Amino acid sequence: MHPLLLLLALLLPVGKIIGGHEAKPHSRPYMAFVQFLDKDNKKDSKKRCGGVLVHKDFVLTAAHCWGRKAKLTAAVKTLPLPRGKARVRPGQVCSVAGWGRISMDTLATTLQEVSLEVQTDWECRSIFRDYYIGATHICVGDPKKMKTxxxxxxxxxxxxxxxxQGIFSYGKNDGTPPGVFMKVSHFLPWIKRTIKHL
Known part of the structure; x- marks a missing residue:
């Protein structure tokens, strides 16, 4: 098994596409579905996460998720890491996709996607206080829209x-926006060294 590249998620694992729609088949060939057995849970329940294929041997995901090597095909491709000074700015519209819950009781059976607007750091800092760190986080999702x-x-x-540009990390327990993404550009030197080393 090849190494799995992980980013640190700072709070409890959360993640569901709310207010989105089903993605077209093969429209996101870089998406990785990560499912694992949660041995810390007394019931040994299965947990699921998303991930993004950034290299044929590396899935970038949250620290509490697991993954395996992917076989690149016409339907399975990598997604480029940020280049140079490419950064996101408040007001920019980006997208997120996943197989998380589509309601409090229902997991998605197909890949869901939604477009979200990047917010100011202040928006998340006012909600998450000391947990939100502008240097390593991106605040995403308009609080006036039920999309997250x-x-x-x-x-x-x-x-x-x-x-x-980001990896979904955490959000509010009631599933309302905004959500917090780890800022890939901050970890880029480490990611590139790790890929090159392994």
Whole structure:
């Protein structure tokens, strides 16, 4: 088994596409479905996450998720990492996809996707306080619209201009926006060193 590249999620794992719609088959060939047995749970329940294929041997996902090597095909492709000074800005519209819950009791059976607007750091800092760190996080999702990620979408990519700019990390327990994504550009030197080393 090849190494799995992980980013640290700072709070409880959450992630669901709320207010989105089913993605067209094969429209997101870089998406990875990650399912694992939660041995910490007394019931040994199955958990699910998303991930993004950034190299044939590496899935970028949240720290509490697992994954395996992918076989690249016409339907399975990588998504580029940010280049140079490519950054997201408040007001920019990006997308997120995942297989998380579509209601409090129902998991998605097909890949769901939604477009979300990047918010200011202040928006998330006012909600998440000390947990939100502007240098490593991106605040995403208009609080006035019921669109966000939630339980089961952790690890899924924030796609902006056909590049992975964020990894879904956490949000509010009631599933309302905004949500917090780990900022891939902050970890880019480490990601590139790790891929090159392994």
């Amino acid at each position: 990620g939630f339980k089961g979408d952790s690890g899924g990519p924030l796609v902006c201009n056909n590049m992975v």
